[in-house]
Amino acid sequence: MDFEKYIRNIEDKLRSNFDLHREYDLNGEILDLFAEFHVRSERYVLTKKAKIYGMENNEYCIFKKHKNLSGYELEKFNEFLINSIDTLIQPHNEHVSTMITGVIIFDGSRKNIDDDVIENIKKFKFHKGFSFGFKGWVDIRIVLVCLEDKFLITSKRGDEVRKVYEVME
Numbered sequence: 001m002d003f004e005k006y007i008r009n010i011e012d013k014l015r016s017n018f019d020l021h022r023e024y025d026l027n028g029e030i031l032d033l034f035a036e037f038h039v040r041s042e043r044y045v046l047t048k049k050a051k052i053y054g055m056e057n058n059e060y061c062i063f064k065k066h067k068n069l070s071g072y073e074l075e076k077f078n079e080f081l082i083n084s085i086d087t088l089i090q091p092h093n094e095h096v097s098t099m100i101t102g103v104i105i106f107d108g109s110r111k112n113i114d115d116d117v118i119e120n121i122k123k124f125k126f127h128k129g130f131s132f133g134f135k136g137w138v139d140i141r142i143v144l145v146c147l148e149d150k151f152l153i154t155s156k157r158g159d160e161v162r163k164v165y166e167v168m169e
Contacts, residue, residue: 001147001150001167002147003032003065003105003107003147006105006145006147006167007032007033007063007105009168010033010063010164010165011033013164014035014061014164017037018035018036018037018059018061019035019036019037020033020034020035021033021034021035021036026062026084026087026088027080027083027084027087029064029080031062031063031064032063032064032065032105033061033063034060034061034062034063035060035061035063036058036059036060036061037058037059037060038056038057038058039056039057039058040054040055040056040094041054041055042054042055053094054094055094055096056094056095056096056136057096057097057098058088058089058095058097058098058099059098059099059100059101060084060088060098060099060100060101061100061101061103062081062084062100062101062102062103063103063105064077064102064103064104064105065105065106065107066104066105066106066107067107067108069104069106069108069112069113069117069144070114070117071114071116071117071120074104074117074120074121077102077104077142078102078124078126078142080102081100081102081126081140081142082126082140084100085100085128085138088100089130089138091130091131091135091136092135093134093135095130095135095136096136097136097137097138097139098136098137098138098139099138099139099140099141099157100138100139100140100141101140101141101142101143101158101161102140102141102142102143103143103144103145103165104142104143104144104145105145105147106144106145106146106147107147107148108146108147108148109146109148109149109151110146110149110151111149113144113146118144118153121142121144121153121154121155122153122154122155122156123155124140124141124142124155124156125155125156125157126138126139126140127139139157140157141154141155141156141157141158141160141161142154142155142158143155143158143161143162143165145165145167147167150166150167152165152166152167
């Protein structure tokens, strides 16, 4: 499967729930696709002026195509995701959680990727709380998609969304 067809399939899957942006600039890095989802819930008593509480949950999906994938490239991508937290999230009392999914789209085959890179993706784990969790938290998950042989590997948190990113003809 080629890259454009894969991105169109992902856009079709995400379109009903996410705002989608092609060629999106995040912290000076041009992303192939950026998807964002925001949900807010509030509870009232009799009138909207008497709000009991509010909750916000967000999800961001960051898609980046790579021609070569080495340990250095993976580390650079992971750092980019972690550094994007400050740009994407403004913690406050009603922020509950944010999930950032970094999707690495590799044009080649699984054979062209070192086993160390695969192991580092499997072991990747990132969780950060804001103000001891009172202003919510953020988790990051990594997904690697090899288009040539339809290989997909995720970090531990990425197993939750594995089916969404599978390569299908």
